[in-house]
Every structure is written in C-alpha cells, then in structure tokens.
Amino acid sequence: MPGQQTPGQARVIDPVLTTVARGYQHPDAVGGHLFPDVDVPARGGKVIEFDKTDFKKFNTVRAPGAKMEEVQFGHVGKDYAINDHGITGKTPIELMEEASAVPGIDLGKRAATGALNILALEKEREQAKLATTAANFDAAHVSALAGNSRWDNAASDPSQDIAAGVEKIRSAIGMRPNTAIIGGKVYDKALKHHPKIIDRIKHTSRDSVTAEILATLWDIKKVWIGDMIAFDDDGETPEDVWGENVVLAYTQQGTIMDFGQPSFGFTYKLAGTPMVEMPYYKDDVRSWMHPVVVCYKAAIAGKDAGYLIRDVLN
Numbered sequence: 001m002p003g004q005q006t007p008g009q010a011r012v013i014d015p016v017l018t019t020v021a022r023g024y025q026h027p028d029a030v031g032g033h034l035f036p037d038v039d040v041p042a043r044g045g046k047v048i049e050f051d052k053t054d055f056k057k058f059n060t061v062r063a064p065g066a067k068m069e070e071v072q073f074g075h076v077g078k079d080y081a082i083n084d085h086g087i088t089g090k091t092p093i094e095l096m097e098e099a100s101a102v103p104g105i106d107l108g109k110r111a112a113t114g115a116l117n118i119l120a121l122e123k124e125r126e127q128a129k130l131a132t133t134a135a136n137f138d139a140a141h142v143s144a145l146a147g148n149s150r151w152d153n154a155a156s157d158p159s160q161d162i163a164a165g166v167e168k169i170r171s172a173i174g175m176r177p178n179t180a181i182i183g184g185k186v187y188d189k190a191l192k193h194h195p196k197i198i199d200r201i202k203h204t205s206r207d208s209v210t211a212e213i214l215a216t217l218w219d220i221k222k223v224w225i226g227d228m229i230a231f232d233d234d235g236e237t238p239e240d241v242w243g244e245n246v247v248l249a250y251t252q253q254g255t256i257m258d259f260g261q262p263s264f265g266f267t268y269k270l271a272g273t274p275m276v277e278m279p280y281y282k283d284d285v286r287s288w289m290h291p292v293v294v295c296y297k298a299a300i301a302g303k304d305a306g307y308l309i310r311d312v313l314n
Contacts, residue, residue, distance in 0.1 A: 014290070016105060017112045017276035021292060024113065024274075026120035030224040030242075031127030033179050034249050034306075035265040035298045043082045043270060043295065082270050085122060086293040089115035091279075093286050103279060103288050112276050115292040119274070124228050124241055127267070127298045131181070132245045134310060137303050141168055144310045151190035152313050158194060162218045165248045165307035172304035173262045175250045180220050182211075183242035184227040186312045220248070246309040264305040270295035 089111030091103045103111070134142045143165065148155040162180070169177045182191065191197060192209045197217065206213055215223040226242030249264035274294035282289050300306070 012278045013275045014108070014278050017108055017290065018274070020109055021112060021116060021274040021276050021294075024116050024120075026117060026124075028228050029120050029124050030181055030226050030228075031124045031131070031298070032267065033222065033224055034131050034181060034247060034251055035127045035267040036251065037269045037296070038266045039271040040082070040268045041271055044080065045268075046079060080268050080297050080299050082268055082295045082297045084293065084295050085119055086291060087115045087118050089113075089290040089292060090282075090285065091288045091290070093288070096288075103290075107288075108276075108279065108290055111288075111290040112292055115290065116274065119292065119294055121228060121230055121241075123267070123294075123296065123298070125230060128226065128241045128243075130265070130298050130300060131247045131249075131306070132243055132308060132310070134308060136300055137306060137308055141165075141172075141303065141306060142308045142310065145312055150312060150314045151186065151194060154195050156194075157196055158191060159196065159200070159218060161309055162220075162246075162248070165309060166218070166220070168307050169248060169250055169305060173250060173302065175262060175305075176219070177248040177250045177305075177307070178221040179249050179251050179264075180215075180218070180223045181226050181242060181247045182214075182223065183240060183245050183312070184225055185240050186244055186246060187211075187225045189313055244311060244313045246312060248307040248309075250305040262302055262305055264302055265298065265300045267296050267298045 091107050091111045095107060096103060130136060134144070143161060145151070145156075145161070147153075149161075150156055151158050151161075166176055169175070191214065194209075197209055197214075200217060201209065201213055204213075211223045211225055215221065228241040230239045230241055231237060232239070250262060251264045273296070274292060277291040277293065279288045279290050281287075
C-alpha cells in the first residue's frame with residue numbers, strides 16, 4: 001500500500017494566489033527588519049548562534065611547513081521548531097455574479113490578502129514580543145528608563161540613551177547597529193516634539209522630525225516606526241504592538257548559509273510558504289473559502305547584537 005500523505009503533500013495549492021501571497025508585504029509591518037525571513041527545508045533544527053571568533057586576535061604568521069590555525073565560526077545554540085499558522089479568507093456568493101462560479105482572481109486575491117493581513121499582524125506580535133522581552137537580553141543590553149529620563153520629559157536625552165545602546169552593541173560584536181524600531185506611541189508622544197531633538201535639527205532644511213531625520217541624527221542606517229495595532233475580541237481595546245519600547249540591533253538579510261554570522265535574529269520560514277490552498281465552497285455560509293497557510297518561527301540568534309530601551313514614556 002502507498003505510504004500515508006504528509007500534510008504538505010495533501011494540500012493542493014492555488015498557484016496564482018500563492019504567487020501573490022509570496023510577494024505580499026504588509027505596509028506597516030516592521031518586525032521583519034529585526035527578524036528577516038530565512039527559508040529552511042525542515043520544520044525543526046538548531047540555531048547556529050554568533051560567537052566572537054571573527055573578532056578574536058590570532059597569530060596568523062606561520063613558519064614554512066607549519067600548521068595553520070584552525071577556526072570554527074559560530075556555535076550550535078537552541079533548537080527551533082516552526083509553527084503552522086493558518087486562516088481562511090471568505091468570499092460570500094452575494095459578492096459574485098454567479099453563485100456557482102469559483103471566485104475570479106480579483107475576489108480570490110481580496111480574500112487571500114485579508115487573510116494575509118491577519119497572519120502578518122500575528123507575526124508582528126510574535127516578533128515584537130521576542131524583541132521587547134527583557135529576559136531575552138543580557139542585563140547590560142537592557143535600559144529601563146524612569147522619572148525624568150523618560151523621553152516625554154523635556155529633561156531627558158534620547159540621543160544620549162541611543163548612543164549608549166549603540167556603544168553596547170559595538171563593543172559586544174564589533175559592529176554598530178544598523179536598525180532601530182521605535183514604538184509608534186514613543187514616536188508620536190516624545191520624539192516628534194522633543195526639545196533636544198528639535199534643537200539639533202533647527203539649522204537643517206527640515207521643519208519636522210521624521211524617521212529619516214532620526215536615522216541621520218543617530219547615525220543608524222534605518223529607523224522604523226512600529227505603528228501596528230491589535231484589537232481584542234471586542235474590537236474596542238487596542239494593543240500597541242511595539243509598546244513603549246525602542247529596539248536597536250545589528251541585523252542582516254541572510255540565508256541558511258549565513259547562520260553564525262553576527263545578526264540579532266531571523267524568522268525561520270518553511271520553504272514553499274506562505275501558500276494559498278485551492279478554494280472550496282461551504283454551504284452553511286454560502287461562501288467560497290480560501291485557506292492561507294504560513295509556517296515560521298522568529299528567534300534571536302545573537303542577543304549581543306541587540307539592545308532594548310524599555311519604559312520610555314511616563
């Protein structure tokens with residue numbers, strides 16, 4: 001008898017909508033800049049974590065015939081196990097001209113994109129929780145602000161706090177952070193109107209604080225604003241996904257071959273996902289269903305490459 005099908009073999013995908021899904025990027029999602037996707041062939045494995053071998057002093061001078069120094073980069077760290085995430089987009093037949101017809105590409109794309117938006121929000125929440133949990137960092141790479149040092153107080157100095165984080169990362173991995181994510185509330189309530197920042201840019205041609213201005217001011221390649229909001233089941237209670245936090249990191253796009261390089265984190269994504277399965281009709285809701293599946297797990301690969309500033313607002 002033939003062997004039992006795996007879940008992946010049992011799925012029949014919609015090739016057109018799956019192509020749409022794999023090219024999809026949520027416009028407000030920023031977590032992927034800290035945890036870029038890396039396609040992996042299996043649902044579990046080992047994280048190869050960064051160590052400081054690249055920056056150790058070696059005596060590379062060798063006498064004729066002498067053995068060369070042997071070096072191994074990175075070390076085997078924690079296990080990772082990819083999780084399946086899925087949700088089904090629905091197209092009621094009332095939106096279609098003919099109830100018996102399978103939804104065309106436009107309606108199918110609308111259903112799949114709605115499902116992808118929900119999955120992107122959940123991914124952002126997972127990445128944000130990982131990056132803003134103090135226990136995921138060494139104590140020296142976490143700064144919890146209090147009192148007048150909080151950024152919505154005019155006596156505070158955000159640029160000084162950022163500089164301290166930059167130096168912590170540089171002294172730990174030999175590279176300056178190239179990415180900063182600022183919670184949307186922090187940006188709106190503190191940085192846009194902070195007198196010390198306004199004073200530093202007043203002689204430029206810019207009349208307002210932007211993410212690009214902050215990147216230039218702090219000498220960080222990219223500053224991103226974490227604006228995504230998640231609502232509770234009641235649809236009324238908002239959760240600011242990035243909270244009152246700022247995260248600095250050195251991170252890089254990579255492949256499985258880059259494991260062990262100095263990068264803060266990755267999102268291990270099962271190759272071939274996301275995918276949109278073939279639509280099917282559901283009688284009880286008189287709708288065509290478009291299941292969307294993505295398999296991933298975000299993980300910190302080099303915690304020394306990150307720095308967390310917490311409790312930024314009063």
